[in-house]
Amino acid sequence: MTMEEMGIRAKKASHKLASFSSAVKDRCLLAAADQLITSTQEILEANALDLKSAQEKQMPASLVDRLRLTGQRIEQMALGMRQVAALHDPVGETVYSTVRPNGLQIRQVRVPLGVIGIIYESRPNVTADAFALCFKSGNAVILRGGSDAIHSNLAIAKALNRAVAEVCGDIAALQILEDTSRELAGQMMRMNRYLDVLIPRGGAGLIRSVVENSTVPVIETGTGNCHVFVDASADIDMAVNIIINAKTQRTGVCNACESLLIHRSIADRALPAIARALGEKGCQLRGDQDSRNIDASIVPATEDDWGREYLDLIASVKIVDSLDQAIDHINTYSTGHSETIVTNDYNSARRFLDEIDSAAVYVNASTRFTDGFEFGFGAEIGISTQKLHARGPMGLRELTTTKYVICGNGQVRP
């Protein structure tokens, strides 16, 4: 099948999906969860092929681990699918309504986006997760996973599609590219006629490539150079606790802290405590000269460090003279994901929340909470760091758009 044919099928499916009731969608998701379990053996065999070629390619162990499926991981996927079935369906909600002086009744209602394209890297569970969220919100989806996981992805999609066929009949709600070439991914990025949005999920390189090459509207997800600012009035124990959590609880995630700013008036007391606690966790600090005057074991930072997303046990540290300098620094170097201030000062808290230009701004809490589950959405398809359409964790609501529904009794424009 050509990309164009897949687009036509997806668009047609999206028109049907838009009118499915929540009950039908939920029944299909529960059937899909069952199909995953029933197909465990088939999926594991497919996964074994991917693992074999990963070993032949001498893929690093951490990546092989992301690729690996087990009976337990398949159960997790099925559980995720059941959890999405249990979530509230946002389709049909009225967002805004008005009755105009001429009697026109105008309602803005939530509807599915239509056809969503997702381009992702090695984790095969994305195949199931992305389908669940897109389907629950009434969207057709075209998936393009990485070549490393292609056998696993196809086996998972096959299982899911058995459930779709069983509950919904012949409808192209889920299609997956069997050809993982760059050429086809490039074609997908220019399918404006059929794709309503393209969501890249993966590393910074993948995301940059999609943003650069796509003519389809893109939602950028995921890079996080997150900051913790320890203000002059901070409770030092709380600051240490938040920094340890934000930096070390999980290092490879986008909401982990990468950079520390410390107010000069508290630095003499706060930095040694912070450096000691991070040191115990094996975390390297790279700092400016002022921080190194306080703790000589801090490695000198270069200009490059301020913008780095390490995703590792490394953090940059800088001493600042004021709240203004902290805000300027963050607004200059941040990727606009999540930033936190530790403070006991009302005005510092208020100004930080108002003036920091990021998706999530915190007072006295860890940046690690920027996550669809932690925000109470029940699931997430990614964390948007752009400002258009969705910003921050994206749940089902962010996979919808609206349309205006207008009821008249013969009104014409004067």
Add this chain to the structure above:
Amino acid sequence: MTMEEMGIRAKKASHKLASFSSAVKDRCLLAAADQLITSTQEILEANALDLKSAQEKQMPASLVDRLRLTGQRIEQMALGMRQVAALHDPVGETVYSTVRPNGLQIRQVRVPLGVIGIIYESRPNVTADAFALCFKSGNAVILRGGSDAIHSNLAIAKALNRAVAEVCGDIAALQILEDTSRELAGQMMRMNRYLDVLIPRGGAGLIRSVVENSTVPVIETGTGNCHVFVDASADIDMAVNIIINAKTQRTGVCNACESLLIHRSIADRALPAIARALGEKGCQLRGDQDSRNIDASIVPATEDDWGREYLDLIASVKIVDSLDQAIDHINTYSTGHSETIVTNDYNSARRFLDEIDSAAVYVNASTRFTDGFEFGFGAEIGISTQKLHARGPMGLRELTTTKYVICGNGQVRP
């Protein structure tokens, strides 16, 4: 100044603008309205230069008219600015809030987008209108108008910037490109680091070029191949009235009707009345064979006609066998702008509203109402025909994004 320097200045301005109170923004807009009036002579002299070169280039009269400013048109611009000042400021509204079991207080609040780029064609009043809406919603704006109106645009921007300097001091809230070359427009389309969104306003060619070439997120505005479907149960007088209004009240606008679908069971009675009324307005009909069997004066339509946005006294017409066929036809050929059904049947109305995939769907009213003023938004920056971020008329709310503001007392993630 380079494009990069303009971007840096705009980004810096956007951080200041985000914290301006509505009172300050409104004071500035009222001062800008006054400045437009005070600068009438200067603006008209600049406009005379544009009109002179338009005549030298033998620009068509209709385009010259769009370019021409008069004392009255400048008063209109000033009035528009005062009306925007009087609108409700959406910045700071809480869109969603929750308190999590761990005590984290999460609020999603409306904030400005940041820096908005607008690329537009010959109407110089866009310079004032776009500034007013972007400024009121707390955004910095970089404008790139067409070369035809460059003197007028620069004079208007100069007047507006006098008001900005007077009320807000040294802040690059409004910048305009003096160089209208394609090269610079191309650079603007790739300013991802500084521009949060790019809005093209103009003809289909301009919009296509921006969508194709921009790496900055784009909001597509404005092409409308709008349909009126006359259902089997329609009131024929109402149908004629709505069609005449939608097709002929103003032809050059995106919410004008371009295509008529008529249910076979009513076509014998409805089509002659519709054709007669349109004929009296000088409107040509291009139809399928079935429609020509009813009225031989209808010109044969080609496949190309179903997708055309004529923006002229021409409409296509097709006889359909069913509501399903009408919905399929519209979802195939429409640009997703506005469509209306004329019907007395509850189920037809409900299905049309549910299944048509357009920004605005109507029952028994003219498509001409798809407009920010008619929807009660008080103003509009354009009508989005894409699904991401904004769909339909875009007012102040659509020029904002949100951020999550989270207040804790030491929470870390377990």
